[in-house]
Amino acid sequence: MQGLFLYGSGGHASVVADLVRANGQYAILGLIDDDPLLAGGERFGHRVLGDRHALTSERTDNLFLGIGDNHTRQRLSAQLAGWRFPTLIHPTAVIGENVSIGAGTAVMPFAVIEHGATIGEHCIINNGAVIGHGSRIGAYCHVSGKSALGGGVTLEPFVFVGMGAVVTPGVTVAKNCLLSAGSMTSRDIGEGATVVGNPGRPFFNRRGMG
Known part of the structure; x- marks a missing residue:
């Protein structure tokens, strides 16, 4: 050890x-x-x-x-570059074939990462989260507990997915977005948006990003 x-x-x-x-x-x-x-x-x-x-x-x-x-x-x-950042996966997590998980990422209990998904560095895949087949999760994302990403979803870096949120298949969420707890995202979301509600409504910061 x-x-x-x-x-x-x-x-x-x-x-x-x-x-x-x-x-x-x-x-x-x-x-x-x-x-x-x-x-x-x-x-x-x-x-x-x-x-x-x-x-x-x-x-x-x-x-x-x-x-x-x-x-x-x-x-x-x-x-802290130069240190080795391990990947930590809980034994109850389900990891499909051909899955790539980056350094420093934590995969928590009962998370599911399906076939062909790619998870970037220093992500958090929290309790019971589901990452659909072929999805791409950028570095420094947090996918909260009981949230679900359909197949082929793309999260760009620094996305926060709240508890119980749903992203439907094939959707791209640009960097620095926040998907609030319980929200449902069914279309591409531009950079820096906060998505609330079901169906989700995106709100952008004062710079008008997205």
């Missing part, structure tokens, strides 16, 4: 810690958190070693980002 540092000590990091235990390939050596007040304390059974300066490759080169925010994961992965 290899050692692993877990970056973060909040709620998402706690469920990643559960995922690490269930995965069975790694043992958490300690938590990394930028809050100096947490250093030396304990969170969900693991010691907070300190900020990123506490990382030492003498013990391991494995690091996982237990951070829920998509853009923060991207920033940290760039700042």
Whole structure:
């Protein structure tokens, strides 16, 4: 079993810690958190070693980002380039043939990723989410629990799919979009939109993106 540092000590990091235990390939050596007040304390059974300066490759080169925010994961992965970011898959997840899953991605309990799907780096595929066959999920996306993407869906980077949201087959969702919980998206969505309702209605930021 290899050692692993877990970056973060909040709620998402706690469920990643559960995922690490269930995965069975790694043992958490300690938590990394930028809050100096947490250093030396304990969170969900693991010691907070300190900020990123506490990382030492003498013990391991494995690091996982237990951070829920998509853009923060991207920033940290760039700042911490050179570390090895494992892919963590829960044993109850169902992974089809010819599926590609990027480094640093977490696949949570009972998620389903169907044949030929591609998942980018540092994504979160949360509890019970379904990724349809041939779908393409860009880097730094979060597909929340019980959401469902039909076959051939494309999510560009930094998309957040809320709990229970549905994206119908063949739809493309451009980067930086947010699909709210319970929404249904049945047509292509331009960059930076927030989609609410069923059927989904897209709203764009003040720049008029999309």
